[in-house]
Amino acid sequence: MNDIPQPIIKQLRSLMPVRPLEEHEARSIAERQATKLLELLEQHAPAVDVGLITELPLVEVKVDSALRGTGILGFSNWSRGRWLIVVNRDDSTTRRRFTLSHEFKHILDHPYIGVIYSKLGKTEEERDYLTERICDYFAACLLMPRNWLKRAWASGIQDQTALAAKFHVSEAAMGIRLKEVGLIEPQFRSIRLPAIGRPVRNYFRRLPVAQPKLNTTTP
Structure with missing residues (x-):
């Protein structure tokens, strides 16, 4: 019997059914993934040490001042054989913690992104916006x-x-x-995007941030 545990990212991805999800399903799975991650990182009381994410294999986190003035809180992509998460250095510590957690959810979702959120919203803009909200929800479940x-x-x-x-x-x-x-x-308090036409809960992101294109095959 093989007792070697699966990598953490693989374990969290295994909780995701590869089919189009309703918004309530996506949020429920995000919370399950956050709860499982806390268990795997042996976090049992606040405040969560999100720095442990930086110690995962094939994950690198940079806190960069190059995002100053761009309105971008952070982004993630696969580059040079590892996942890179970049967080805006000019943001507060609490916001950087939230952004790191949010971007880690993008990494978990990446292999299935063309399927799992394909039925969310009526337009591409609305789908992207709701996808960002789900990543925000994961971050909230992880930190709180x-x-x-x-x-x-x-x-x-x-x-x-x-x-x-x-x-x-x-x-x-x-x-x-x-x-x-x-x-x-x-x-x-709600915010409203004119193209979407309905209020949604918002943590930090005022608008969806486009994810950079991935430049190679990902694991």
Whole structure:
């Protein structure tokens, strides 16, 4: 019997059914992947050490000032035999943590991207936008796991600022997550893209960021 564990990325990808997904299914799978990643990284309490992602095989993370003024928070692609995640150096630490987590979800989705989100939205713009939201949701689930948040709340930490500090996220991100898990009333602030015509929850990205084209075959 082969007892050698599969690489973490492969284990997380195995949770993804390769078929078109409804938005609620995609979000549910994103949360399962985030929960599994926490388990594999042996993370059991806030704040999550997202730096462990940089230690995964074939993953390199750069915090780069070259994105200054571009409006791009980060991007990921396969280059020179490894996954490269670039994060904007000018962003706050909390935003960089969120961007790193978001971009890692793009890496997990890459082999199936032409299938799994193919039925989301009525236009390509809307599909891209909703795809970004799913990656945001993965990042929120990774940095603010549902059970951890409920445990902190039950222990008496119910101030949004205090919770944000404990989980090392922004207050805005914490506010959205508290509503998602049902700890405060879901009267969230919405944004609207004219081409989409319906409100969606937003953590940080004001507009979808185009992913650079991959330049070689990926694993």
